[in-house]
Amino acid sequence: MRMNLSRGRAVLAARGISFAYGPEPVLDDVGFELAPGEFVALVGPNGSGKSTLVRVLVGLLTPHAGTVRLFGEAPGRLRQRWRIGYVSQRLRLAPDLPVTVEEVVATGRLARRGWWRRARPDDRAAVDHALESVALAELRRRPLTELSGGQQQRVLIAKALASEPELLILDEPVAGVDAASQRQFRDSLVHLVEEHGAAILLVSHELGAVADDLDRVIVLKRRVVFDGPPAELAATGVSLGIHADDLPLWLEELA
């Protein structure tokens, strides 16, 4: 297991995380770290505890054992929480009321500008930039419901980018998205890493278009069963690329 900490203090550190919903443990002694600017995928078969782990990492669940540190602070004590961008697994993608692309993305800026304050020019510029970086600037006034699934997912990425986060955590963002949208999604993430030096934790059970850009892959099956560069995983005979079924199949065999 390799720990990539050469690029500075960890933006995210998990140590000895355990969690259970009932008698059955969901997470057992999970630990890893993310350095600034690292692009890491967290993969695992269905039911491996990926989504539970993410909810623990962002502070929505309290682990039964172990510690989480975000920028060196416990999740509940971190004051500048906008430094974390979080794309949850299930935003209600079909809102009951009409809401435009721009309205959704602008909510991502609120925590950084202070939710009770009026938007200033730099807030509007950040929203514009977020929309442009996912190629949705032209659709900004369209209702969310008129967009394709892939476009809607990019809206959520843009919403997370609007606070200019230093750590972006995405929970299953590309499930069921077409290949063209996956490439657009990949470009947005690479742009965030390269231009802003942000760290990314991408949770998925398929790596699709980002496989070549990853610094590390962490494989979770209740505990961390692999943590290393994708080439090392590929050397075991697992292909990670787009249209490759190997990874999901291999993961299911782990189950």
Added chain:
Amino acid sequence: MDGLPGMPWPLPWPFDRSYMQLALVAGMVVGIAAPCVGTFLVQKRLSLLGDGIGHAAVAGVGAGLLVGTGPTWTALVVAVAAAAAVEWLRARGSASGDLALALIFYGGIAAGVVLASRSTDANLQPYLFGSILTVGADDAYAVLGLGVAIVVAIAVAGPALLAVVLDEDSARVSGIPARTLNVLLAVLTAVTIVAAMRVVGVLLVAALMVLPVASARLVARSFRGTMLGAVAVGVTSVMLGLAASRQWALASGGTIVLVAVGVFVVVSVVQALRAGAGRPGAGLLSGPG
């Protein structure tokens, strides 16, 4: 009696008399405030929260009648307490929360009826179904004050409330105080109910929170547009309802709500015809856009 003292110019029929002008002030405030709050409740799938808190508020009305103070303020205390309790139960998310809500709602209305029966002025009717044409100047100014508070709160907290009703988890992770904002929305619902109590009554107030939003969502293409459209429908319903209730001596609260129902039916049919012209097979109750 002629127009209100201080009214800068005479208003045309049906608002040429002072009692109609007071009704207009109170009605307009509610026509604006109720759909503003309702827009967030509908997106949060809490359309009937207003109805429940309205039931609970009856306990406050009964207590006010019994001790002889203005029922507006006792109703406000009870409605806000009920709203806070409901939000606390909702946040815990337990299955028994549903039954606890029923306890609060029906306990409230039962307590109101019993308390009112012990008072000398046992008439709950104006608070249950509204009696806007008997609103006094003090009541109208109280409604105006509550309405201004609601609109200011929505203007300041609206964007953050939108963030929470769209995706509570990611709002919370980014540092937006979602729990506080949920409580704020519940409290705003309670304040709206009390402001609307004399206009349409606690049993019909939820209609003015939800029906204008249901109409606006069929036409609007943004959240902001939905809210503004809902306010337009709310204000229109109040004005037409007041005019009709004066002309034909109808119960004002029920008339206002029936106008809001009528607007929804008309908008739905027009939208269905337009959609049908462009796109065969479009349904009457299909979604926005």
